[in-house]
Amino acid sequence: MKRLFLFGFAVFCSIFSGISCSPATPQTDRIVIWHWMTDRDKAFQALALQYEKETGIKVILELYAPSDVYSQKIIAAAQAKILPDIFGILDEKSVVADFITSGFVADLTADFKADDAAWEKVLFPKALLVNRFDPDNPYGVKPGIYGVPIDITNIQMIYNKNMLKKAGILKPPATMQEWFDASSALKRVGLSGFVSGWGELWMADCFATNYAFNIMGEDKVMATFRGEIPYTDPSWIKVFRIFSQMREKDVLVPGIVTKSNKDAEQDFALERAAFAFNGSWCVNVYNDMNPKLEYGVMLPPSASKEFPMKIWGGAGSSFFVNNVSPNKTKAIAFLKWLTAKEQQTFLAEKTQNLPVNQNSLASIPPILAEFSSSMESTTHPAIWPLNEDALVLEAFDRGLQSIIIGEKTPEKVAAEVQKVKLRQLERQKRIKNDLYQ
Amino acid sequence: MSGSPFFNKYRLWRWFKSGVVHVFLMTVTLTCLFPLFWMVRSSLMTQETVFVDKAIFPAVWHFQNYWVAWTEGHFGIYFLNSLVYTVFVVIGIVLISSLAAFAFSRLHFPGKNFFFYMFVAAMMIPLPGSFVPLVVLMNKYHLGNTRIGYILCMINVGLPLSILLLKTFFDKIPSDLEDAARIDGCSKLGIWRHIALPFARPAIAVIVIFSSLSVWNEYILAMLLLNDQSLMPLQRGVMYFAGSHSVDYPLLMASLTIAATPIVLIYLVIQKHIIRGLSSGAIVG
Numbered sequence: 012m013k014r015l016f017l018f019g020f021a022v023f024c025s026i027f028s029g030i031s032c033s034p035a036t037p038q039t040d041r042i043v044i045w046h047w048m049t050d051r052d053k054a055f056q057a058l059a060l061q062y063e064k065e066t067g068i069k070v071i072l073e074l075y076a077p078s079d080v081y082s083q084k085i086i087a088a089a090q091a092k093i094l095p096d097i098f099g100i101l102d103e104k105s106v107v108a109d110f111i112t113s114g115f116v117a118d119l120t121a122d123f124k125a126d127d128a129a130w131e132k133v134l135f136p137k138a139l140l141v142n143r144f145d146p147d148n149p150y151g152v153k154p155g156i157y158g159v160p161i162d163i164t165n166i167q168m169i170y171n172k173n174m175l176k177k178a179g180i181l182k183p184p185a186t187m188q189e190w191f192d193a194s195s196a197l198k199r200v201g202l203s204g205f206v207s208g209w210g211e212l213w214m215a216d217c218f219a220t221n222y223a224f225n226i227m228g229e230d231k232v233m234a235t236f237r238g239e240i241p242y243t244d245p246s247w248i249k250v251f252r253i254f255s256q257m258r259e260k261d262v263l264v265p266g267i268v269t270k271s272n273k274d275a276e277q278d279f280a281l282e283r284a285a286f287a288f289n290g291s292w293c294v295n296v297y298n299d300m301n302p303k304l305e306y307g308v309m310l311p312p313s314a315s316k317e318f319p320m321k322i323w324g325g326a327g328s329s330f331f332v333n334n335v336s337p338n339k340t341k342a343i344a345f346l347k348w349l350t351a352k353e354q355q356t357f358l359a360e361k362t363q364n365l366p367v368n369q370n371s372l373a374s375i376p377p378i379l380a381e382f383s384s385s386m387e388s389t390t391h392p393a394i395w396p397l398n399e400d401a402l403v404l405e406a407f408d409r410g411l412q413s414i415i416i417g418e419k420t421p422e423k424v425a426a427e428v429q430k431v432k433l434r435q436l437e438r439q440k441r442i443k444n445d446l447y448q
Numbered sequence: 449m450s451g452s453p454f455f456n457k458y459r460l461w462r463w464f465k466s467g468v469v470h471v472f473l474m475t476v477t478l479t480c481l482f483p484l485f486w487m488v489r490s491s492l493m494t495q496e497t498v499f500v501d502k503a504i505f506p507a508v509w510h511f512q513n514y515w516v517a518w519t520e521g522h523f524g525i526y527f528l529n530s531l532v533y534t535v536f537v538v539i540g541i542v543l544i545s546s547l548a549a550f551a552f553s554r555l556h557f558p559g560k561n562f563f564f565y566m567f568v569a570a571m572m573i574p575l576p577g578s579f580v581p582l583v584v585l586m587n588k589y590h591l592g593n594t595r596i597g598y599i600l601c602m603i604n605v606g607l608p609l610s611i612l613l614l615k616t617f618f619d620k621i622p623s624d625l626e627d628a629a630r631i632d633g634c635s636k637l638g639i640w641r642h643i644a645l646p647f648a649r650p651a652i653a654v655i656v657i658f659s660s661l662s663v664w665n666e667y668i669l670a671m672l673l674l675n676d677q678s679l680m681p682l683q684r685g686v687m688y689f690a691g692s693h694s695v696d697y698p699l700l701m702a703s704l705t706i707a708a709t710p711i712v713l714i715y716l717v718i719q720k721h722i723i724r725g726l727s728s729g730a731i732v733g
Contacts, residue, residue: 045675047692048691048692049687049688049689049690049691049692050691050692050693050694052688073675073677074677074688075671076687076688076690076691076692077687077690077692078692080667080668080671080672081671083576083579083580083668083671083672084671084672086580087579087580087583087584087672088583090580090583090584091583091584091587091588091592092587093587093592093675277499280499281499281500292693292694293693295693295694296693296694298694299495299694299695299696300495300499301496301499302496
């Protein structure tokens with residue numbers, strides 16, 4: 012028995028000492044990338060092989076999914092000081108700022124600005140904004156560009172061409188009235204109107220802020236965030252009323268306030284709704300669920316002519332370079348290559364994501380080109396000068412849900428949100444006073 | 449007729465009660481088995497039919513999904529890794545926890561209760577809360593990205609509950625039995641080997657199944673600790689088919705079926721011991 016145990020122990024030790032190994036010491040002819048994009052892994056691997064053929068530098072792509080586990084891994088790796096040459100930070104801008112101020116992320120400004128800003132100029136400016144830190148940014152980060160976007164994304168309205176044709180609708184609606192008329196026409200032929208994953212609060216919030224920008228403009232929205240304009244202002248009431256009108260006109264599919272985006276995507280892909288509000292990633296999803304689906308992309312129907320309609324969008328996924336990596340220069344060179352026209356076109360074709368390189372637009376699938384054509388109309392909370400307080404935002408989003416289910420009126424929700432806003436402003440004032448005393 | 453022994457009211461009442469119990473149990477069984485059935489059913493469909501075909505059994509059975517899942521998800525190496533991790537972690541947990549529990553139960557040493565409660569208190573720490581410190585610690589001792597590092601971490605995760613379970617069992621061993629063994633010439637280790645371990649067999653069965661389940665299904669710690677893809681466990685292969693936006697459902701379901709099969713088999717093999725362990729209070733604590 013004892014001999015058997017000793018034999019087993021010896022086998023265990025020999026197996027594990029032979030197979031296991033600590034991370035190899037960094038080599039100068041290879042770059043290690045940690046990513047989380049399962050659906051793009053094959054395309055990345057193909058590009059890595061091509062890069063090795065062209066330059067002799069081996070690119071090792073390691074996939075860690077899902078994204079929330081990836082985020083934890085990056086934080087743990089930063090603490091253990093074992094970050095790879097290239098990685099992503101999937102958290103808010105404040106976390107990116109923490110990584111930068113802790114010295115984990117390389118400043119890429121000089122590389123973007125080199126050769127008369129050749130690299131910067133080929134990328135969508137809106138995509139770069141997410142990784143750019145302006146002078147006097149609230150995070151105390153040295154101004155500059157720190158991340159490389161590898162694709163772009165935006166969230167728009169999508170319509171089913173066949174369903175619209177069946178209802179006799181010749182062109183996608185451009186105004187709210189046209190949209191409501193289209194929904195009535197759809198109802199008449201027994202088809203459902205609009206679906207979105209509003210069980211995920213941020214999607215309803217995104218839809219509402221689009222209309223806030225359209226009805227009152229960015230300045231007034233920011234003034235509300237600063238507490239200078241109340242949520243009971245007529246412009247905000249108009250924003251809330253859009254949701255009550257959608258309910259009254261029976262535009263929404265039943266149960267929209269509890270739908271996850273995955274369920275909503277399934278509804279649209281299987282032609283259970285004629286309109287959807289979804290991100291550009293849906294091209295991939297719809298293609299998986301129903302390759303024969305015929306659909307088009309449009310901006311949300313405008314509610315006012317005073318200000319242009321804005322949609323959320325910008326950089327989709329971004330990579331950052333490890334500031335202390337011995338392969339920093341090679342890592343930057345690879346990212347420059349990855350965002351070049353040919354590689355971006357290849358990625359768009361293989362993964363159905365919008366390319367970050369503006370020169371790739373001519374050679375991408377038409378539906379992606381439709382999405383890209385609205386990039387000028389994009390905005391995003393990450394690039395706004397300030398964001399709303401989290402508790403106010405929650406009250407706002409919950410209020411939207413209450414309006415949709417007919418539990419509360421727009422006026423009541425506006426009053427409730429304003430009450431939370433005043434409480435938070437008071438709290439912030441108190442904290443500020445305590446700090447100065 | 450009411451006087452007939454066949455329609456005796458007590459017999460009818462017993463049948464009624466038995467019928468209600470059986471209907472209830474069948475409902476519970478169905479709700480437990482239906483997700484498994486749905487997983488296998490979906491694994492035999494295509495991405496196009498999985499959303500539209502509402503039939504209980506698919507019209508065409510795509511068994512090739514299993515082969516595609518196995519090869520594309522690199523299940524060969526991941527399967528072997530999970531097998532190695534499960535075997536060594538379970539052996540480690542059973543060995544260490546039984547020795548520790550025996551010491552806490554039958555030996556007298558200073559700070560015995562303090563150390564025992566420290567182990568029990570470790571169960572209160574939420575698992576994800578300990579992940580980042582574990583990664584930092586393992587890397588400090590050059591055990592990050594190694595099989596041994598991962599196995600040690602998983603043993604550490606499984607120890608508190610196992611010690612608690614086994615101590616409860618060892619506490620029940622009559623001291624006369626221990627004295628008799630000592631008179632027969634057994635050392636302390638001998639008593640552990642020949643008296644305590646056989647006595648705690650139901651509890652060990654419960655520990656084996658619980659630990660196997662937790663190691664087999666573990667993913668987050670492996671992702672944090674391991675970088676080399678060739679060291680990853682089976683769940684890594686499953687995740688390959690679940691993209692952040694698009695999911696290949698048939699392949700995901702096929703990979704889940706592959707991943708679930710061994711653990712179902714383990715359960716079936718040792719279910720007698722598990723049931724005895726549960727009914728004799730192994731998890732009462």
